[in-house]
Amino acid sequence: MANLSTGTAYYAWFTLYLYDFWVLCISSSFAWGCSTWNILVPFFKSHVGRRHLDVGVGTGYFPARAGDTMEALTLVDLNPSCLSMASRRIPQPKNGTKTFVADALEPRMLPSSLPPSLKSYDSISLMYLIHTLPGPPGYKLQVFRNAKPYLKEKGVVFGATVLGKDVYHNLFAMLLMWVYNRLGIFDNFGDSKEEVMKALKSEFEEVRVEVIGCVLLFVASQPRETSKQE
Template sequence: MNKDAAHAGQAAYTPFTLPLYDRLVLGASCRWLWRCPSERILDHYQKQVSSNHLDVGVGSGYFLDHVAFRSDRPRLVLMDMNANSLAFCSRRIARYSPKLLQSNVLEPIDFDGARFDSLGMNFLLHCLPGDMHGKARALDHLKPLLNPGARVFGATLLHGGVERNLPARGLMHLYNRRGIFSNREDSLMALERELQGRFDAVEIHVQGCAALFAARVKD
C-alpha cells in the first residue's frame, strides 16, 4: 500500500480548510455538484447511528454535531489519520467527551477497547487509494471492533454506475489528479460486491453520484 497516496487523501483537511468544510463541501458541493444534499446524508446517519458509535474519517464533525443520539451520554470514538480533523471534530462535539484514535484504516488497527454497535464512514472511501477491492481492506480491519449485529453505514462518491453532471465530472477529475480523491475505479457494482461479501442486510441508495450504504455485521 502506497502510504503517500493514503496521506494525500486526507491532507486537504487543515486548520484553514476545516472551518470552511461545512459551507463549501457539505453545502455547495453536495447540493450542486454531487447532487446529494447534506440533509439527505444526515437523515441516513440518523437512521443508522447508535449511542455506542465509532466514526471513521470524521471530517469537520458536522454529522456528529447534528445527529440526535438516543442517549444523553453516548460513547463516541473518533478515528482518523489526520490529527487536524480529530482535533477540530473533538472540539466541536466536546459535550460528548469523545475519545480519539489516530489510525490508518488500510493498516491493522491497534485497539483493545469495548466493541461498537455502529460504524460511520461518511465520505471516506472515495479518498482512500486503490480500487474498491483494495479499499475494502479498511472494512476488514474495522470489523473486529464491532459487535455482532452492529450497523455499518456511510456515503461515498462514485465514478461508475451513477449519473455525474458536467461540473461534477470536472471537479472529480481535478481531485483525482491531485490525489484528494481516488475513485476512478469506484463503481456501484464494486461497492455492492465488497459490502455483500462481508456483511448482511446490505442496502445502497444512490442520489446523484453519491451512494448511501448501510449493512449489518453478521451474527
C-alpha cells in the same frame, strides 16, 4: 492532544468552515446531487447508535449533528488536526469522546491494548471516506473488513461515498472529479455501486444500498464470521 496556538486555531476554524461550506454544502448538492442537510444528516441520524465509531471524521460535521443518541464516541482519522477540531466541535456524549490517529486501511485500526468497551460499537460510520482512499476498489474496500471486528453482533456499518463509475455526473461533478482525482484528493474513477456492494456482501449478511445523484449510501449489518470469497 496538544493545545492549538491561537493562530493555528483560527486557521483550523477557517479550514473547518471552508470545508463544510465547499464540500458539504456546495459540492454535495450541486456536483454530487445529494444534499447534506436533506439526505446525509437524516441518514446519519437514523443509523447512529449509542456507542459509535466514526472513521475519517474530517471536521466532525455529522457526529456533531447526531443529537443525544450517542452515549460514547470514538473518532479515527489519519490526520491529528481533524481529530482535534472534530472533538472540540462535537458535543461530549455522556461517556466521553476518544480519538485515535489510525489508518482505516490497516487491518488493526485501533490499538490492541484497548479495553473491550473501546473495541465494540453499535454503529460505525464511513462518511465520504471511501472516495478519498487510494487504490483500486479491490484494495481500498478492505476498509469494510477492517471495520468489522469493531462492530457488535447486532451493530450496523453505514456511510456515503461519491461513485466514479456507472453514474451520471453533471458538468460541475465531472470538473471536480477530474481535478480531485488528478490532485490525489479522490481516487474514485473505478468505484461503482457493484464493486461496493460486492465488498460489503463478502463481509456482511445484510446489505442495503441506494444511489442518490452520484452518491452511494450503504448500510450493512450481520457481520460474517469470515469473509465470503466470490
